[in-house]
Amino acid sequence: MANLIFENPEDISRSTSDSPTMHFTVKIKSFSLLAKNSMERYETGEFESGGYKWKLVIYPSGNKDKNVTEHISLYLAIEAADLRSPGWEVHAIFRFFLHDQIRDNYLTIEDTKKEERRFRGIKLEWGYDKVIPLKTFKDASNGYLVDDMCVFGAEVFVSKQRSMDKGECLELIKESITNKFVFRIENYSKLTADFYDSNSFNVGIYKWKIWLGPNGEGIGLGSYNSLILALANKSSLSAGTKIFAEFTMRILDQVNGRHPSAKLSRWFSASSYEHGWDRFISIGSSNLTNMGLLVKDTFVVEAEVTILAVVNTTS
Known part of the structure; x- marks a missing residue:
């Protein structure tokens, strides 16, 4: 396994877990075709956690809107229709996972301070612009991309929900x-x-x-x-x-x-x-x-x- 070197401008904590509890996984076959087919953003189907519907949003070559290149960008998005009123907001703590298919464990990606994030009408997505460098991700010895296939996962815990009285x-x-x-x-x-x-x-x-x-x-x-x-x-x-x-x-x-x-x-x-x-x-x-x-x-x-x-x- 190659030495894992990450940029850490977003206060991201990375660790290894053998069998985390995941609320959702997405397996991507022929990962290299995403870039070849100009699929800059991939949005998964919905999954439910804490009474709300969520999606993973993956930028396989980096989020160009934020001038990110040579990295994978990964975000968690709440389904807008789940916000019950314009002033409704949901607070959640989440973690992302990347399967190491060689050692059968998971790279865990989360906020260093484990702070809850506030999902609301003007901010439906939270996540990380630079989850992992593409060079590290594509290095076969790391086990994240094997036979052009990879697996991402997410765990979401809703901590509270509330409606602003007025705005x-x-x-x-x-x-x-x-x-x-x-x-x-x-x-x-x-x-x-x-x-x-x-x-x-x-x-x-x-x-x-x-x-x-x-x-x-x-x-x-x-x-x-x-x-x-x-x-x-x-x-x-x-x-x-x-x-x-x-x-x-x-x-x-x-x-x-x-x-x-x-x-x-x-x-x-x-x-x-x-x-x-x-x-x-x-x-x-x-x-x-x-x-x-x-x-x-x-x-x-x-x-x-x-x-x-x-x-x-x-x-």
Whole structure:
């Protein structure tokens, strides 16, 4: 048997055992064909331990995603469907085994400190990037690869399981979602209601509306008009969902193309679903006409909405 020399950057403990208790084994015949057939990752079938379903994940030439070469990478993965809710997590201690077919014993690979690992929605796999160098593994005198066949095994002990009471996930949108919508109001001088709302329009999966208050509200009541952006489908939002949006409102100058505008960035939710301006522009009809904003008694508002981030609860 050749001298076994391992890199040990991951606090891996290696020992030899004659007959360990294994919950699962996988025998691989014609191991060399994995690389020849470009099978960089092999995921086994499921096995059960501690009331949960697990899989072994083997990278026969190293996990390229972690820049590993000339080693075997080996991981334990929990079946995602077994996590009973987004906030559920399972704590487990595990060991891997590699059969020495010459001496009929097993190389045992485990965490040096025997620490439990936490499996959850954002971390379904735990294991080791460099379980064994390929040179050591393929050395026939070590007994791990005989006649191009090898056997890996795993032992898993679930130590505890729990659900986080509450959490949230903030997702910042890399490619921001933007849409424009035009709200055309005819017979503006005859408007009598406090507010008029546009048809709904989509920005991403969310529906929005423009609210126009021709006589203003709050501190702008009677002297300014009001413009508000509102979530149209607030009742369909999950509890805890929040949308961070940047939005620009413009009253379109139908004569000169000089559009009065204003911009805000606000969080929208089921309980805070409307944001905008009580005092957007003076409402005197002569003023609006002179500015080109009221033509043939038609008033036109444009909203440009960009979604920058979304928060959802995780339990």
